[in-house]
Amino acid sequence: MNCYGFQKTSSSIAPGYVISPLSRVNSKKLYITLRIFKEKSSGDWHVHFGVNGDPEPVGYFPKTLIPGLIDKPLEISFGGFASHLKPLPSPPMGSGYASISGNAASFTNLKLIDAEGNEHIVNVDLPSNVDGKGCYTPSKIESAQFYYGGPGCTD
Numbered sequence: 001m002n003c004y005g006f007q008k009t010s011s012s013i014a015p016g017y018v019i020s021p022l023s024r025v026n027s028k029k030l031y032i033t034l035r036i037f038k039e040k041s042s043g044d045w046h047v048h049f050g051v052n053g054d055p056e057p058v059g060y061f062p063k064t065l066i067p068g069l070i071d072k073p074l075e076i077s078f079g080g081f082a083s084h085l086k087p088l089p090s091p092p093m094g095s096g097y098a099s100i101s102g103n104a105a106s107f108t109n110l111k112l113i114d115a116e117g118n119e120h121i122v123n124v125d126l127p128s129n130v131d132g133k134g135c136y137t138p139s140k141i142e143s144a145q146f147y148y149g150g151p152g153c154t155d
Contacts, residue, residue, distance in 0.1 A: 004065075005061065005062060005064075005065045006059055006060075006061055006065075007059050007060050007061075007062060008058070008059040009057050009058065009059045009060070010049075010056065010057060010058045010059060013049055013058055014058060014059065015047070015058070015059075019032065019051070023095070025095055025097070025103045030051055030052055031051070031052055031108075032049070032050070032051055033048075033049070033050040033051075033053075033054070033055045034047075034048070034049055034055065035047075035048040035049075035055050035113075036048075037113060038115065039060070040115060042063065043063035044060045044061065044062050044063050045060060045061040045063070045066065046059075046060040047059055047060065047061075078107045078110065078126075078146070080093045080094055080105065080136070080148050080149060081093075082135075082136065082152065088153065088154060088155065089152055089153060089154040090133075090135050090152040090153045091152050092149070092150065092151050092152045093105070093135075093136045093148070093149040093150055093152070094148055094149025094150070095149060096149065096150070096151050096152075097149060097150070097151070098137065098149070098150045098151065099136075099137055099138055099139040099146075099147040099148050099149060099150065100139065100147075101147075104139075104147040104148065104149050104150075105147065105148055105149040106145055106146065106147045106148070107145060107146055107148070108144065108145040109144055109145070110122035110141065110144045110145065110146075111144070121144045122141060122144055123141065123142075123143070123144055124141065125140045125141045125142075126141060133153050134153070135150055135151075135152050135153040136148065136149055136150040136152075137150065
């Protein structure tokens with residue numbers, strides 16, 4: 001809820017909430033669906049969220065909050081973020097496994113849905129922005145998915 005002006009419509013979830021329970025290695029996987037789209041008639045940006053099912057409305061960003069996106073191309077990005085009060089050691093991200101592991105956290109079924117409602121599978125690798133220390137390194141995007149995260153760094 002750090003974005004002033006976000007109009008919350010859900011009583012159960014909002015941006016910034018901690019998602020619980022979490023998937024664990026060697027146990028049942030939970031799947032999160034996040035959908036952000038520009039509503040055609042109002043121009044507002046709606047956020048929908050779901051765990052192991054269809055996403056439900058969370059709220060929206062009124063178009064007046066982001067006037068630069070009214071008629072301009074949109075940039076999309078996917079990823080993770082890890083934060084800690086002390087600089088080292090850095091905390092794990094995702095499952096704590098490196099992106100080369102089959103146990104790493106992942107984004108799957110990556111799509112861009114255009115203003116007409118047409119789905120476009122994201123099947124090309126996108127530029128990555130990493131911490132510079134090699135603590136967290138994403139895999140390449142293949143078959144509309146990629147892996148990310150890592151154990152963190154101690155030096």
